[in-house]
Amino acid sequence: MIVVGAGPAGSTAAAYLANAGVATLLLEKSSFPRPKACGDGLTPRAVKELIHLGLPFAEADGWMRNRGLRVFGGGHELELPWPRLASFPDFGLTLPREDFDLRLARHAAQAGAELREGVNVTGPLLDDRSGRVIGVTAATPDGPAEFRAPLVVAADGVSARLATAVGRPKKPNRPVGVAVRTRIRLDGRALAPGRLEWMESHLELWDGPPAQGRLMPGYGWVFPEAAAQTQADGIGQGADAAPTARHRPPGDVVVNVGVGSVASSAQAAGAAKVNYRALLTKWLDTLGPRWGFTAADVIDRPRSAALPMAFNRQPLYARGLVLVGDAGGMVSPFDGEGIAYAMQSGRLAAGVIAQALARPSGEGREASLRTYPELMKESVGGYFSLGRVFVKLIEHPAVMRVCTRYGLPRPTLMRLVMKLLSDLYEPRGGDWMDRTIATLARMAPAA
Ligand SMILES: Cc1cc2nc3c(=O)[nH]c(=O)nc-3n(C[C@H](O)[C@H](O)[C@H](O)COP(=O)(O)OP(=O)(O)OC[C@H]3O[C@@H](n4cnc5c(N)ncnc54)[C@H](O)[C@@H]3O)c2cc1C
Numbered sequence: 001m002i003v004v005g006a007g008p009a010g011s012t013a014a015a016y017l018a019n020a021g022v023a024t025l026l027l028e029k030s031s032f033p034r035p036k037a038c039g040d041g042l043t044p045r046a047v048k049e050l051i052h053l054g055l056p057f058a059e060a061d062g063w064m065r066n067r068g069l070r071v072f073g074g075g076h077e078l079e080l081p082w083p084r085l086a087s088f089p090d091f092g093l094t095l096p097r098e099d100f101d102l103r104l105a106r107h108a109a110q111a112g113a114e115l116r117e118g119v120n121v122t123g124p125l126l127d128d129r130s131g132r133v134i135g136v137t138a139a140t141p142d143g144p145a146e147f148r149a150p151l152v153v154a155a156d157g158v159s160a161r162l163a164t165a166v167g168r169p170k171k172p173n174r175p176v177g178v179a180v181r182t183r184i185r186l187d188g189r190a191l192a193p194g195r196l197e198w199m200e201s202h203l204e205l206w207d208g209p210p211a212q213g214r215l216m217p218g219y220g221w222v223f224p225e226a227a228a229q230t231q232a233d234g235i236g237q238g239a240d241a242a243p244t245a246r247h248r249p250p251g252d253v254v255v256n257v258g259v260g261s262v263a264s265s266a267q268a269a270g271a272a273k274v275n276y277r278a279l280l281t282k283w284l285d286t287l288g289p290r291w292g293f294t295a296a297d298v299i300d301r302p303r304s305a306a307l308p309m310a311f312n313r314q315p316l317y318a319r320g321l322v323l324v325g326d327a328g329g330m331v332s333p334f335d336g337e338g339i340a341y342a343m344q345s346g347r348l349a350a351g352v353i354a355q356a357l358a359r360p361s362g363e364g365r366e367a368s369l370r371t372y373p374e375l376m377k378e379s380v381g382g383y384f385s386l387g388r389v390f391v392k393l394i395e396h397p398a399v400m401r402v403c404t405r406y407g408l409p410r411p412t413l414m415r416l417v418m419k420l421l422s423d424l425y426e427p428r429g430g431d432w433m434d435r436t437i438a439t440l441a442r443m444a445p446a447a
Contacts (some may be wrong), residue, residue, distance in 0.1 A: 002149040009325025010155030011104035014347030018112035020354035029120040036097035037303035049343035073203030073404035096228035133320035176269040177307030183300040218261035310384040316373040333387030335375030381446020
């Protein structure tokens with residue numbers, strides 16, 4: 001089995017495959033630790049995946065817990081704790097992706113996957129007669145190489161090089177997001193009480209004091225986290241290094257600050273023409289006085305990437321190639337979250353593959369592999385379709401403004417919105433809010 005890309009989707013898939021006794025080669029073009037454009041925020045849905053996988057998240061190792069979202073918009077500020085549900089934990093986490101991805105890759109290697117870093121996969125190897133993917137070509141530190149396996153998992157992120165090479169282009173009718181983030185050091189600053197316990201979500205971006213400056217396109221976030229361990233003290237030299245506990249001095253805190261926006265289609269995104277980096281710089285000027293930072297406290301250059309949403313590449317399985325995570329467009333159109341779905345798809349794909357490989361090659365195995373797209377669509381397809389409708393509505397600034405101004409002061413409505421936007425509801429049973437969202441998600445066609 002070959003897995004291409006050791007981000008959350010690939011490392012999760014590789015860990016589950018190795019645990020199931022499948023010989024697994026995990027190929028990653030960079031070397032850990034590597035930087036990654038991300039808000040570094042894990043919702044309870046992602047925390048649930050960590051628990052499934054058995055990846056520890058002790059605070060002594062740099063994980064920071066949060067209680068929910070503090071939402072700003074329409075002149076209002078509201079704290080929305082993560083919902084208390086039987087199906088999900090009630091806390092979120094942050095950890096810099098440098099640390100997180102390294103630990104996930106290490107976890108996969110410890111489970112028995114063979115991790116090869118510095119291996120840039122250049123394309124699929126195709127069977128001449130059937131056109132089926134039978135391996136990959138790659139540029140390795142020792143020169144060009146070929147790797148063969150009965151199946152290949154494409155976990156190569158938004159670039160989706162493998163999916164593109166086998167003719168699975170982006171669907172133009174899916175929402176397209178773009179986000180950019182930077183990091184700001186707050187060492188030893190006196191912060192307002194509770195500041196570190198919430199992930200801040202700003203539904204409106206002002207280029208001056210709210211309601212006095214101009215409203216800019218997009219939304220923003222401020223997620224407190226510990227400073228990246230791998231940058232700060234250089235541990236984690238390769239995925240074999242032993243896990244090292246960190247004793248963070250009090251106040252050694254960083255905030256991950258970013259802005260993003262979403263459009264309902266590639267065409268709408270092209271028309272928007274937003275300079276995201278300039279937008280972030282302007283917003284930092286507005287945000288700085290509230291958090292007590294200045295431009296001199298910025299510790300990382302802005303990093304941006306596209307957010308591929310709502311299964312924007314399909315089929316998720318065909319002719320020897322399985323798509324997981326961003327490679328299959330699995331970012332939520334509601335909130336730009338991608339880590340939970342990347343890990344979920346890695347877990348489900350690995351389960352299906354292990355079952356399929358226990359059968360002889362042929363139609364029986366193929367039928368078994370085709371259950372993976374069905375499983376993904378069953379679990380999040382309807383929800384993603386609702387997200388596509390949501391994006392069509394909120395991409396009109398006037399609709400967004402009315403929603404924030406009149407919605408935020410209504411706590412019950414906002415608790416419902418929180419459950420909907422963060423995909424945190426009981427799939428069966430629960431209260432009237434859970435039942436409403438579950439019914440809508442079931443009724444929406446998974447496409
Ligand atoms: C600015 C920004 C902020 C975000 N914030 C959040 C957030 O706070 N929470 C959240 O849940 N999601 C967030 N997301 C989305 C999230 O980052 C992605 O959805 C998630 O990383 C997807 O995981 P993945 O494993 O599919 O892909 P990736 O994390 O992109 O991993 C792909 C891996 O494949 C490797 N690779 C690529 N090409 C090749 C190749 N040819 N050969 C070998 N290896 C290859 C890459 O080096 C990488 O390691 C954010 C995204 C952006 C851009």
